[in-house]
Amino acid sequence: MNAVSSKWLASIQIPDPIVLSVVIPVYNERPVLPILYERLRRVLDPLQIAYELVMVDDGSRDGSGQYLVDLATAASSVKAVRLSRNFGKEAALTAGLAQAEGEAVIVLDADLQDPPELIPDMLQAWRAGADVVCMRRRSRAGETAFKKLSAHLFYRLLNRISDVDIPADTGDFRLMSRQAVDAINQLPERNRYMKGLFAWVGLPTHFIEYDRAPRAAGASKWDFLGLLTLAFEGITSFSIAPLRLSMGAGVITALAGIVFGLWIAVKTLILGNPVQGYPSLISIMTVLGGVQLISIGLLGEYVGKAYFEAKQRPVYLIRDVVHNRALRHESSPEKSQFHVASR
Known part of the structure; x- marks a missing residue:
């Protein structure tokens, strides 16, 4: 050199x-x-x-x-x-x-x-x-x-x-x-x-x-909406607890419906009361519909995440x-x- x-x-x-x-x-x-x-x-x-x-x-x-x-x-x-x-x-x-x-x-x-x-x-x-x-x-x-x-x-x-x-x-x-x-x-x-x-x-x-x-x-x-969205993103990214919670809500709602149905049947057979309960029926349908929609929404959130991941x-x-x-x-x-x- x-x-x-x-x-x-x-x-x-x-x-x-x-x-x-x-x-x-x-x-x-x-x-x-x-x-x-x-x-x-x-x-x-x-x-x-x-x-x-x-x-x-x-x-x-x-x-x-x-x-x-x-x-x-x-x-x-x-x-x-x-x-x-x-x-x-x-x-x-x-x-x-x-x-x-x-x-x-x-x-x-x-x-x-x-x-x-x-x-x-x-x-x-x-x-x-x-x-x-x-x-x-x-x-x-x-x-x-x-x-x-x-x-x-x-x-x-x-x-x-x-x-x-x-x-x-x-x-x-x-x-x-x-x-x-x-x-x-x-x-x-x-x-x-x-x-x-x-x-x-x-x-x-x-x-x-x-x-x-x-x-x-x-x-x-x-x-506030941005922070709430970020918080929900954090929860759904690192936990499936919302899905388990919705399943638990469904189980509780189903059990409550069975107990309520049995109570109406027993009350009718023993006391002979006619089945009335239009307001209670509407209330039960509303609660059940809400639980279903929340569960579907949570499931959709996780499916949506998988969808975006799949698109790469x-x-x-x-x-x-x-x-x-x-x-x-x-x-x-x-x-x-x-x-x-x-x-």
Whole structure:
């Protein structure tokens, strides 16, 4: 090898391997994004590790996507992933985890209710041997009493009926090792309740309690119906208890009908009373019809899940991925057009 070749090889700068990826799903969060980026920089830059911010735009309509593209073009630490449309938070999380390259991956909401300042503590627990660091909410500032109570009851109900131990009072805010992330990326299902999938993986887990803050800016995109739908998705994804409950309701209703019929027969034979009971008949038919419709609806929910799984549609479609690697090493910016990902 001549001197020129040796000098050229020595001039090549190989970037440090990424230690930490922070995955952030974004949907109509334009007002909070500058605050989010600055707070993350203030926390991560002093750590002196190679990190990336994987910010997934889930079909925003308020300019969030373009802001992330501009940010990724100017900052080498930002990778902007834009989905082709709004697929939902669970799909955006799935896309972000598939794009994350770090040895440790943290999931963080864009609204800053989960403080980035806790990231050093999470990394410390990971370096001590934990594959998963769950952040357990000690308090929930800025939320109504009804929302706090419903969340408290939901987690405990889900744990009681599910075969998987899903940690109570924990959201998506957590750190996962590369082993845990690779395991999640292998899961093929289309109906994805990420909190349940995180728990399903298992692996050594460490818990850190914290106080959840109010939103830094903007308004929540979750209304009551959306939260109720997510809760039902979690229950039906990790338990068949609703089907067993409907079967139990059917058995109880049938037994009640038999007992009522026997009582009418005995009353008629012994007392000679004519069979009247038009109101009671209508009531029984109404109750029985309601039980049947609920049972059919629950069965349809599970059949529908199987139907969507059988179609094998991708969880999301990526419009483009923008990451200015040229700022880190000798390379051209990465930008792929309409990349299709299966999970």
